[in-house]
Amino acid sequence: MSSYVFAPPVPVAVAVRGGGLFAVRRVFCVGRNYAGHAREMGGDPSREPPFFFSKPADALVLDGAAMAYPPATGNLHHEVELVVAIGQGGAEIAEETALAHVFGYAVGLDMTRRDVQDEAKAARRPWDMAKGFDASAPIGEIAPASEIGHPAAGEIGLEVNGAARQRGDLADQTWPVAGIIAALSRLVTLKAGDLIFTGTPEGVGPVVPGDELVGRIAGVGEVRTRII
Ligand code: MN
Numbered sequence: 554m555s556s557y558v559f560a561p562p563v564p565v566a567v568a569v570r571g572g573g574l575f576a577v578r579r580v581f582c583v584g585r586n587y588a589g590h591a592r593e594m595g596g597d598p599s600r601e602p603p604f605f606f607s608k609p610a611d612a613l614v615l616d617g618a619a620m621a622y623p624p625a626t627g628n629l630h631h632e633v634e635l636v637v638a639i640g641q642g643g644a645e646i647a648e649e650t651a652l653a654h655v656f657g658y659a660v661g662l663d664m665t666r667r668d669v670q671d672e673a674k675a676a677r678r679p680w681d682m683a684k685g686f687d688a689s690a691p692i693g694e695i696a697p698a699s700e701i702g703h704p705a706a707g708e709i710g711l712e713v714n715g716a717a718r719q720r721g722d723l724a725d726q727t728w729p730v731a732g733i734i735a736a737l738s739r740l741v742t743l744k745a746g747d748l749i750f751t752g753t754p755e756g757v758g759p760v761v762p763g764d765e766l767v768g769r770i771a772g773v774g775e776v777r778t779r780i781i
Pocket of ligand 1: 582583584632634663750752753
């Protein structure tokens with residue numbers, strides 16, 4: 554019998570409100586999902602199909618922990634997002650039954666090396682090093698859908714050092730959660746433990762070491778981190 558040549562990593566796990574741990578498998582993110590943010594990024598706000606990118610599971614930063622300012626950027630941006638936690642997997646999931654696959658929801662930050670992303674876009678290269686770097690995904694505790702339901706409207710916002718930076722409403726998502734799950738499950742087979750960051754409203758901007766970030770979504774919860 555073969556044994557591991559080094560100890561396999563312990564799964565990254567996010568606390569569930571009320572108790573328990575959600576072991577994370579993969580982290581998917583939706584590119585543009587609010588017209589206001591699509592416009593501020595110079596994109597087309599029309600209802601084109603959602604597109605996806607990924608972050609490694611070990612890029613998650615658990616609620617309240619500090620986030621180190623990453624190397625290789627001079628323009629680190631915040632993007633506050635509703636995060637969907639998949640509890641029941643599936644492929645080619647119908648939009649009508651998609652919400653039954655959701656375990657719960659959290660508030661997350663899709664931290665972005667905007668300068669690296671701009672260079673990648675211009676050169677038609679992948680976004681991985683702009684989006685999937687170490688500590689690029691702070692996340693708050695997961696609120697079970699059995700307790701909060703499936704939030705489709707309500708304020709989503711982010712404060713930096715107590716000042717409002719981003720403010721939007723979940724009702725303005727181009728693709729609601731059910732549509733995102735349906736689209737993503739046509740590309741990959743979803744499994745329990747997968748997370749989906751569902752895109753950010755307008756107002757993204759830079760942060761620097763020392764900044765305190767608080768993201769909130771009405772009816773879901775919050776996420777806190779400090780840049781060090
Ligand atoms: Mn994003």
